[in-house]
Amino acid sequence: MNLVTRFTILFILVSLMVFLVGGVITFQVMKREIDAEQQRFLLERLNRIVHMIDRRDIKDDMIREKFQIRILDRISEESEVAFSDTLVMHNTLERLEPHLKLDVIRTINNRSYAITIYDVIVETDDINDVVIESLVKTFLILLVAFAGLGLVVSFYQLRPFRQTLQIIRSFTISGKDPPVFPKTSIREFRKLNAFLDEMTMKVQKDYHALKEFSENASHELQTPLAIIQSKLDVLIQEEGLNEKQLKLIESAQLTARRLSSLSSSLSLLTKIENHEFSKKEKIDFTTVVYQVLDEFSELLSLKGIHYTVENVSSPTIEVDPVLIQIMITNLLNNAIKHNLEKGSIHIKIDRKSATISNTGKALETDPNELFERFRKSNQSDTSLGLGLAIVKKICDLYGFKIKYSNKSEQHTLSLVFNGGQQ
Amino acid sequence: MKLLVIEDQKELSDNIQVYLENEGYICEVVASISKASEKLYGYSYDLILLDLMLPDGDGLDLLQTIKSNWPELGILIISAKNALDDKIAGLNMGADDYLAKPFHLAELNARLKAIYRRKQQMGEDLISFENISMNMDTYEVRVNDETIELTRKEFDLLHYFIVNKNRLLTKQAIAEHLWGDFMDSADSFDFVYQHIKNLRRKIVNAGGMDVIHTVYGTGYKLKA
Incomplete structure (x- = not known):
């Protein structure tokens, strides 16, 4: 649910409550006013009737449609005017209708009269209907107004917000230019943009500094x-x-060399993480495997390692040629380094996957940590322990899945291409 | 062989100068692009050793100037930025070779001599030591005028020894020369030993002297 819809619904709910309470209040005010008005009306008629009695000197009971005058036997004390509701047969409607009744005893010219005056009252139902009808209509107008307002707000008022979102979506941390946010007169958006502006600038600056x-x-x-x-x-x-x-000199030289490879490997990892290998070319995976095997051929023959390639299919992947070369080199290097004397390597290339299996001693480290940095099968090993970490990074970059499995002395690294797969 | 070393790290250029002057080079060292330009306009050289990161600019710019004014100069780039892009850019702009820092001075010497040799191209390209001669065009190796068959690696190895004769070459330097970064140091020393054993045997069988001397198990030296 978007913000505007939510606001609109909240507004509608709140106004619904207001209208309900307002309806009750309107109803009560109206009823009170109408009742007061009717009582005033009956009182006026009472005055006229009293005036009439006084003028015509009425001696008999008098029953009319809207009033009754009964003459009391003896002089009674004048009473307060009393109002009550009653049902009276309505002549034209021919049914009982609620009426307002006024009862009073008046003594005029030494005769006491019990005077009763009726009048049809404006019924509660009618007031109710009026209130409900007018409020419902007003509410409907309000709904339409809200819907219109919602559209206007989401199209025009929220435009700078949408633009900001668009800019953030296309923001790249490695970019040189900080994003430029739209100018807006709305304070919250201005604050947001100012904050984002500062943040993106800082992030980019930090990123470039780190790089x-x-x-x-x-x-x-x-x-x-x-x-x-x-x-x-x-x-x-x-x-x-x-x-x-x-x-001593030899040993110092070897260590200097190791330090140098370590620094190059870490720099390579950083570059992969920083997405600096953005070139994408369609590469035939099998061709690269054969190229790398060719480079390793001497090493393989010197170590007496026998290798076979089972080429079921030739997958084409869209990757940076340098990275795929590094990946395959590291995988093969790994398979050779941890192999046995006169061992074997089996490479199987399928349409969507590849596996490299090699013979080798049982793993001493946790297989789950195999792809972590500085994991070595043997801590005294002169290798850097970065080869498979680099392979993993490259796989992550292209969305390939890599998994290690082993069966007794047979170790398998299986690779599944998805992202880069064509 | 006149060499201009353009390198701002004095400690490194001093060592290069000492090592290469012993090899018979005439070495001049400058530490900036402006000084290098002065030298280049004033004197003539056979080879340039160019560092890419210099205090007053990018070595690649200087490379462009050199290639347009003195196209016949042999140029070897040395750079601490092991960036492939730099390497490709350098080679595309006409540098003859690229060597990443850190490097063995023996390797530097071998690369410089290879460039020099390619640039000269006069008559038969022969390299010799005592009674061993190598023809760099036909890859023919003769010992006492008798041809011996060497594998590619053995040929490389012998060439490396001859250009660095009378120098101690450590097993590590040899392994890096033959295999680059591919080889793990643990394995490579055995392979170096095997190659050297085969090379020695072939030379001795052809009636040559055993000129490859083992130095305390650390390395080897070619000497009469």
Whole structure:
């Protein structure tokens, strides 16, 4: 339910209550006024009747349609005027109708008269009908007015709000230009826009700062590492170094290299997270697998790993060529690294999925943590533990599903393409 | 071989200079684009070693200037930004090779010599050490005038040794040269050992001297 509809319904409910209470009040006021008016009318007639009795010196009872005058036997005390409701046969309508009755005893010219005056009263029902009819009609007019107002409000008054929503929807955190919100005369929208303006600007600024930091951190690390590396290269060429010294230099070089790969891998992860690989090309998955296998062929033969490719179908996926290359390289690297001596790798490529199975020792880590950063099968391992984390990130980016399963010494990573699937 | 090193990190350029001058290069070092331009207009060089991030601008701009004014110059880009885009842009703009920081100085030397060799292109492209000669055009390797058959990796390895002769090459530097980033260091050392064993055997079988010396299990050195 949109805001305007909700407001309209609330307004209608509230006005319905107001109309109900108002109806009751109107009814009561009207009834009171009408009653007072009728009593005044009867009193006026009483005056006329008293005047008539006085003038004509009535000696007999007198019964007319609208009044009765009875002569009392003896002189009685004058009474207060008393009003009451009664049913009287209506002559023209020929049925009993509620009437207002006035009873009084008056002594005129030494004779007491009991005077009763009737008149048809405006019935409660009639007042009711009048009140209900007029209120219902007014209410209907109000409904139409509300509906019209709702349309106007949602089309014109809420336009800046809709524009703001549109702008927010198309807002990208990686964009350079902050979004420009429409000018509006409504204070709440102005506040909202000012808040969003500030927030988006800050978010973009923070994002760019963070991105710049991640990229610079990598760059700033590589430069000192290059200096370390070159100094060690110069040092290792010195004549007369003994074995111990050489080993120390070698070890330092290896560590510098690891640090450098670590920084590159983290920078790659950041870039994937920041959606910096936005290129999309239609890539034949199988072709890339064969390319990467070719690059690994020497390593495979040196380790005596036998591999088979079962190519049921050649899926075409729409991805960044660099990322898919990295993904397959990491998957194969993983399958080779954790393989057994003279083990095997089996790759099966289907229309919508691919699996890479390899022989290997039982997993020492929790399979659920396999795709997390810095998860290694063995903490003393020289590998960085980022390979599968990168694979997972790439899968997430393209909406591929990746799952690990194993059967005794057979480990399988299965990949299901959806998002990028054509 | 006259080389202009354009690199703002003095510590790194000093090491490069020391290492390469020992290899027989004539090295000049500048730390900015403006200084590099001065040198380029005043003197002539064979090779340029260009860092992409310089204090007064982007190395790629300088690359463009060099390519339009001195198209025959060999250019090797070194960059700490391991960004593929930079690499592709650099190579597309006419750089001859790209090396990501950090790198081994032996690798730098090998790449620079390869560029230099390609640029010269006069007569037969022969590299030799003692009685071993390598023809870089036909990939023929002779030991005492006897042709020996080498695999591609063995050929690469021998070439790497000869351009870096009398230098200690660590197993790590060799592995990176042969396989780049593909190889895990744990595995690669065994493979380096195997390749070197095969290469040695082939040279010795052809009557050559055993010129590849093991240095304390850390690396190898080609020396007479």
